[in-house]
Amino acid sequence: MIGNRNFKAGNEALEGRFDALMASYRDALPDRDASPDFMPEMWARIDARRNQTTFFTRMSRALVTFALAASVLCGILVASSNHQAASYFNGTYIEVLKMEHNLDLDPMHPDRIAELEQD
Amino acid sequence: MLVEFELIQRAQQGDAGAFNQVVTAYRRRILGTISRLIGRPEDVEDVAQEVFMRLFFSLEQLRTAEVFEPWLYRLTVNASYDYLRKSRRRMESRMADLSEQQVMIADAVAGTRAQSDEGERRRVTDTVNGLLSSVSEEDRLLLTLKEVEGLSLKELEKVYNVNENALKVRLFRARQRVLKKFGQQEEEAASRKTRPAGSGGASGGE
Numbered sequence: 001m002i003g004n005r006n007f008k009a010g011n012e013a014l015e016g017r018f019d020a021l022m023a024s025y026r027d028a029l030p031d032r033d034a035s036p037d038f039m040p041e042m043w044a045r046i047d048a049r050r051n052q053t054t055f056f057t058r059m060s061r062a063l064v065t066f067a068l069a070a071s072v073l074c075g076i077l078v079a080s081s082n083h084q085a086a087s088y089f090n091g092t093y094i095e096v097l098k099m100e101h102n103l104d105l106d107p108m109h110p111d112r113i114a115e116l117e118q119d
Numbered sequence: 120m121l122v123e124f125e126l127i128q129r130a131q132q133g134d135a136g137a138f139n140q141v142v143t144a145y146r147r148r149i150l151g152t153i154s155r156l157i158g159r160p161e162d163v164e165d166v167a168q169e170v171f172m173r174l175f176f177s178l179e180q181l182r183t184a185e186v187f188e189p190w191l192y193r194l195t196v197n198a199s200y201d202y203l204r205k206s207r208r209r210m211e212s213r214m215a216d217l218s219e220q221q222v223m224i225a226d227a228v229a230g231t232r233a234q235s236d237e238g239e240r241r242r243v244t245d246t247v248n249g250l251l252s253s254v255s256e257e258d259r260l261l262l263t264l265k266e267v268e269g270l271s272l273k274e275l276e277k278v279y280n281v282n283e284n285a286l287k288v289r290l291f292r293a294r295q296r297v298l299k300k301f302g303q304q305e306e307e308a309a310s311r312k313t314r315p316a317g318s319g320g321a322s323g324g325e
Contacts, residue, residue, distance in 0.1 A: 018301050022266045025247040028240040031151030034164060038146065039139065042168045046175050 121145060124184035131178050138178075138263075142171050149195055155267050156199040157259055160249040169198045189277035196260050196278060203256040216278075246304075252302040259295035265290055 123145040129137035149170055154163045173194050181187060251259040264270045264278070272283050279286065 005159050013299060013306070014302050017305070018298055019266070021243065021250075021301070022246065024243045026155065028243045028270075029151065029154045029158075029160070031147050032154065032163075034150060034167070038168070039142070041164075042142070043170050045168055045172045049172060051178065101266055102299045 120184065120188060124187070127181065127184070127187060130285055131181065131314045134194070138175060141174075145191060146171070149191070152192075152195055152268060153199055154262050156196070157202055158251070162202065166198050167204050169201075170194050173198065186277070188211060189274065192229075192264075192274075192278045193280075196264070200256055200260055203259065206258070242243075250297050250300050250304070254296050258289065258296075261286070262293045262297065266294070 122141055126140055127135050130141050135224060150163055150167050153166045153170070154160050157163070170191075174191065177194075181190065224251060251262065254262065261275070261279075264275060265272075270278070272286055276283055276288050
């Protein structure tokens with residue numbers, strides 16, 4: 001019981017000294033005035049950040065514009081290839097066979113064959 | 120509040136003169152708070168400029184007058200926290216260098232009053248900085264706001280946006296940790312005092 005009371009008293013004394021130390025810390029570092037350069041330096045920082053923000057805003061706008069243009073272009077390309085594919089898949093069997101046949105024959109150049117026959 | 124809300128509203132609308140007036144009204148208090156939060160007078164203006172820069176870019180979000188000061192405190196705490204985190208390594212090495220010095224400081228705090236005011240001030244700030252290094256940066260800031268700045272729990276609640284009970288628990292734990300270190304320092308100082316001259320070994324400072 002006495003030991004406990006002594007411990008409590010010791011702890012309270014320690015807390016008291018700690019509070020006094022914190023109070024002297026407060027007094028050791030009072031509110032203070034800024035140097036004459038404070039405001040110009042602060043505005044320089046604000047301007048630098050503002051310029052940086054403007055630069056990034058411009059960059060991001062340019063990127064968004066480029067991405068939009070690229071996606072429109074891709075859309076057009078996909079649409080045109082879809083159109084070709086549609087005619088391939090929606091055509092009749094004969095039409096498709098004809099298309100395939102033409103593709104097979106095309107590199108043979110019948111005119112040149114005729115010339116060769118004449119020779 | 121140190122300024123009229125109308126002035127803040129003008130600053131919100133981009134009036135640089137009004138913003139200058141707001142800064143001028145608060146900078147002394149903010150500089151003082153930052154110096155006590157970070158404990159390094161040489162970097163105080165740098166952190167304060169960061170605070171006011173953040174204020175400038177976030178001012179448009181402010182809606183009511185009553186939240187301005189807690190909000191400015193929050194910006195101050197956040198900027199100080201960022202500073203402390205960045206300089207943690209530097210601080211740690213500084214504290215390691217100070218460990219021997221702190222023992223002597225504790226001696227001085229306990230009794231010696233023959234030193235100059237400036238020396239005394241440095242000793243006190245170094246001692247407190249050393250003690251506060253035993254807790255995290257967040258707890259250091261919280262403890263300083265409560266114990267040194269004298270903010271009430273209600274005010275801290277507004278600054279931190281958390282409930283009072285959570286703050287109480289956190290403050291209690293941080294205070295206990297710092298008190299424990301303070302007690303250890305005092306014990307070391309007392310044992311140094313009672314140790315006979317010549318048996319102090321290499322740490323006698325000769």
